[in-house]
Amino acid sequence: MKALVYHGPGEKSLDERPMPELSAPTDAIVKVTRTTICGTDLHILKGDVPTCEPGRILGHEGVGVVHSVGSAVSGLSVGDHVLISCISSCGQCEYCRRGMYSHCTTGGWILGHRIDGTQAEYVRIPHAQTSLYRIPAGLDEEALVMLSDILPTGFECGVLNGKVQPGSTVAVVGAGPIGLASLLTAQFYSPAQIIMIDPDANRLEVAQRFGATACIDNVHADAVAEVMKLTDSVGVDCVIEAVGIPSTFELCQGLVAPGGTIANVGVHGVKCDLHLEKLWDRNIAITTRLVDTVSTPMLLKTVKAGRLDPAQLITHRFQLVDILAAYETFAHAANTHALKVLIEAS
Numbered sequence: 626m627k628a629l630v631y632h633g634p635g636e637k638s639l640d641e642r643p644m645p646e647l648s649a650p651t652d653a654i655v656k657v658t659r660t661t662i663c664g665t666d667l668h669i670l671k672g673d674v675p676t677c678e679p680g681r682i683l684g685h686e687g688v689g690v691v692h693s694v695g696s697a698v699s700g701l702s703v704g705d706h707v708l709i710s711c712i713s714s715c716g717q718c719e720y721c722r723r724g725m726y727s728h729c730t731t732g733g734w735i736l737g738h739r740i741d742g743t744q745a746e747y748v749r750i751p752h753a754q755t756s757l758y759r760i761p762a763g764l765d766e767e768a769l770v771m772l773s774d775i776l777p778t779g780f781e782c783g784v785l786n787g788k789v790q791p792g793s794t795v796a797v798v799g800a801g802p803i804g805l806a807s808l809l810t811a812q813f814y815s816p817a818q819i820i821m822i823d824p825d826a827n828r829l830e831v832a833q834r835f836g837a838t839a840c841i842d843n844v845h846a847d848a849v850a851e852v853m854k855l856t857d858s859v860g861v862d863c864v865i866e867a868v869g870i871p872s873t874f875e876l877c878q879g880l881v882a883p884g885g886t887i888a889n890v891g892v893h894g895v896k897c898d899l900h901l902e903k904l905w906d907r908n909i910a911i912t913t914r915l916v917d918t919v920s921t922p923m924l925l926k927t928v929k930a931g932r933l934d935p936a937q938l939i940t941h942r943f944q945l946v947d948i949l950a951a952y953e954t955f956a957h958a959a960n961t962h963a964l965k966v967l968i969e970a971s
């Protein structure tokens with residue numbers, strides 16, 4: 626089968642690889658129909674994720690059809706259409722029992738990281754019974770690829786951890802796919818304002834279309850001053866950090882209102898300053914989280930009910946044989962205006 630293989634920092638190729646096989650009775654093999662590329666895949670290619678070893682098939686998002694199931698898997702049959710969660714969970718360890726699937730002692734984010742991933746024709750899914758979600762008939766499967774990672778991430782790490790409330794004020798720093806996923810799912814709670822902050826004019830235009838109440842270009846404008854103008858000089862109740870660099874985390878600290886929450890979503894590779902000399906008396910909270918995908922069943926229902934339209938995040942389409950071009954398009958989003966690139970695997 627064809628698969629996109631990581632060969633060390635800066636090196637990847639579309640290789641011929643053997644079909645994956647069931648290696649535990651709790652496994653399933655899924656024929657991947659649609660997958661996509663994540664910002665995390667670009668981090669791996671930069672060499673930022675040393676736990677991902679050369680030879681690894683990348684990808685942790687996708688939908689497909691069950692090809693075979695291990696003897697211990699119940700509730701899934703060959704031929705079922707399934708959504709693949711980016712987080713594998715055994716459902717039984719202490720962390721899984723607490724709903725923290727990302728910290729599953731034999732799972733978590735392993736797909737396309739510690740084990741071969743979804744940018745291939747077939748993928749082996751461990752703990753299949755609790756890591757795959759059957760897709761209800763009649764749903765747009767392409768759109769559901771957005772539910773493998775980015776929508777639960779934007780929702781759980783941003784909106785839930787940020788305690789977005791009806792009538793509250795929200796700022797999202799970073800209008801990439803994850804920031805936009807937070808923007809879409811924050812609207813479940815009817816906040817009074819959702820202010821999107823990003824240097825990219827195209828992304829801000831998309832944000833406006835997706836329901837932002839204000840957009841700030843933080844290269845040409847002073848984002849703190851603009852947010853203060855919009856919030857009677859108090860700042861926002863919830864700041865969602867969806868970039869992952871020191872300057873954006875520091876910006877969030879300037880935007881949070883007394884009693885507010887900074888919900889970090891970004892993947893940070895270096896240390897950041899925390900301005901406790903300004904924040905110590907402001908009753909704020911700072912949260913961190915890796916997505917647990919506990920909200921996936923709920924998000925599936927909102928898509929089915931037409932309350933959430935994840936397909937609007939898809940900007941480009943490729944076949945698996947052209948996945949190197951898909952990576953180029955996704956890596957140069959400022960020029961190509963890519964949000965999510967959809968890859969047809971079969």
Ligand SMILES: [Zn+2]
Nearest residue numbers: 663664665774
């Ligand atoms: Zn991802």
Ligand SMILES: [Zn+2]
Nearest residue numbers: 715718721729
């Ligand atoms: Zn577990």
